[in-house]
Amino acid sequence: MNVKSLFLLGLVLVAGQAFAAPAERWYSDEQVAQGEKLFRQNCAGCHGQNAEATPDWKKTDANGNYPPPPLNGSAHTWHHDLDLLRRTIREGGAKLGGQMPAFEGVLNAEQVDAVIAFFQSKWSDEIYQRWSGRFVSDDLPSLNDIVVANKNPLTRLLRQRIGNAPIDDVSETSVADVWQVQIGNQYVYLLDNGKYALMGDLVDLESGRNLTEISRRVTVVETISEFNDKDLIIYPAQGEARATLNVFTDTSCPYCQKMHGEISQLQAAGITVRYLPYARGGQNGPGYETMKSVWCADDRNQAMTDAKSNRFDDLPQGDCAQAAMIDRGYRAGNQVGIRGTPALIKSNGEKIEGYVPYRELIPMLLQ
Ligand code: HEC
Incomplete structure (x- = not known):
């Protein structure tokens, strides 16, 4: 941009600010009133009666967690469009390792909109304008x-x-x-x-968050969440469940076999292990046919242990409907960008590539 166009742009910006009428809000007074009640019941305990807590929202606590940020316009809530705000409230922050609880099933869509209306009613015209100019203009093509x-x-x-x-x-x-x-x-x-x-990577220096890594993890979590327990081979935590570990595994990979030998230690530490199939080399890979058989077995956990101990005699034919999981797992693994097996995925979407001895792994998962 040359100097002259910079100057013109400056004029336009100044003019725009001087003459713009406050943006009309998308919500009604009734929604704000309804939202106020719901907010006091469900949110105020963390975010404050008037959505003002916590003023010191950029400082993490002793455990490295962020406190609830103010939603009254003084923090960065206005960076998020309406859909993202709705999603945050419905799904909470656990996906990204945060503390915000999910309100899916507690508040319906109308009630979620009402609480948003309530805290947005605390925003100044200037903040609202910035938000709406960015996100809710209907005439901008998506x-x-x-x-x-x-x-x-x-x-x-x-x-x-x-x-x-x-x-x-x-x-x-x-x-x-x-x-x-x-x-x-x-x-x-x-x-x-x-x-x-x-x-x-794009990093928000104010909050210290790596925004690209957050996007990557969201993709990983979304990809993994497309698999139901019945699609996978699961080794549940013993006693109180403290963490879940998803593992892309290949029955023929030596380090996957080694890890499998330590699975009872993980279970005993309260860790549920969910195996997703990832046949290295795809359909021509060494584990592809065996894993189809494992997924078709009546007792898949036993079949997994057999295959990983190189005992193939009791494995059934791999010609059932569940055998399709091997291709699905392969696509999912590629989608999340794993480079080899075992690939360990924490519940917040963080990847740990390769085998980690259980003594080191357990603290990594429970921290
Ligand atoms: C148990 C405490 C707690 C409760 C209750 C709670 N929140 Fe949160 N909220 C948080 C925390 C902590 C964060 C920061 C992100 C994270 O760690 O997940 C957050 C983040 C948010 C954000 C994102 C803000 C931003 O600027 O990125 C929104 C929006 C939000 N909460 C709305 C609500 C609403 C609406 C309710 C009530 C329906 C609510 N929260 C109830 C703790 C809570």
Whole structure:
């Protein structure tokens, strides 16, 4: 941008600020009143009666957890669009290792909107304007539409460079005019309306959070959560369940076999181990056919132990419906970008690549 256009932009910005009327709010007074009651019952204990707690929200506690941030506009809640706010309240913060409880099943959609209306009613016009200018303008095409139409330089240039690789998601970041593009498990940031791409992690220096890593983990958690317990081979925690570990495993991989030998120690420490199949090398890989058999066995846990001890005699044919899991597991593993087996995935989406002796692993999972 040259000096003259910078100057013009400055004028436009100043003019815009001086003459803009306060943005009309999306909610009604009734919603605010309804939301106030619900907020006092469900949220005020952590976020304060008027959504003002905790003023010192950037400081972690002794356990490294963030306190509940104020929702009254003084923190960064206005960085999130309405859908993300709704999702945070429905799903809570556990996905990202946070402390915010999930309200799915406690508050219905209308009630969630009402509590949002209540805390947004505490926002100044200036904050609300910033939020609404960014997110709720109906006449802006959604970026997904742009991606589908494939006309915009944002994706046109990028597509030329990446060929046919599918773009999984494009989303706005909290940095003005910087877009995040997800291609598989890789993230790229587009600058200057898609003319430049920056590869690297985006870190919020105020909160110290690595935003790219958070995106990566969300993808991992979403991918893993598509698998039901009945699809997997599970070794439940003994006694009180304290952590869950998802493991992409291959019956033919020596370190997967070694880890399997320590599974009872993990269970005894209160850790549930969920095995997902990942046949290294795919359909031609050494474990592919065996794992189909394991997934087709009546007693899959026993079959897993047999296969990992190189005892194949009792394994059934791998021709049942469940055998499809081996391909599904392989796709999922690739989607989350694992590089080998065993690949350990903590419940917050953090990956630990490779075998870790149980004595070291247990504290990593319980911390
Ligand atoms: C047990 C304490 C607790 C309760 C109860 C609670 N929250 Fe939270 N909330 C948190 C914490 C802690 C965070 C910070 C993120 C995390 O760790 O998950 C948070 C984060 C949020 C955020 C994201 C804010 C941002 O700026 O990123 C929203 C929105 C939110 N809470 C809304 C609510 C609403 C609405 C309710 C009531 C329906 C509620 N919370 C109840 C503790 C709580």
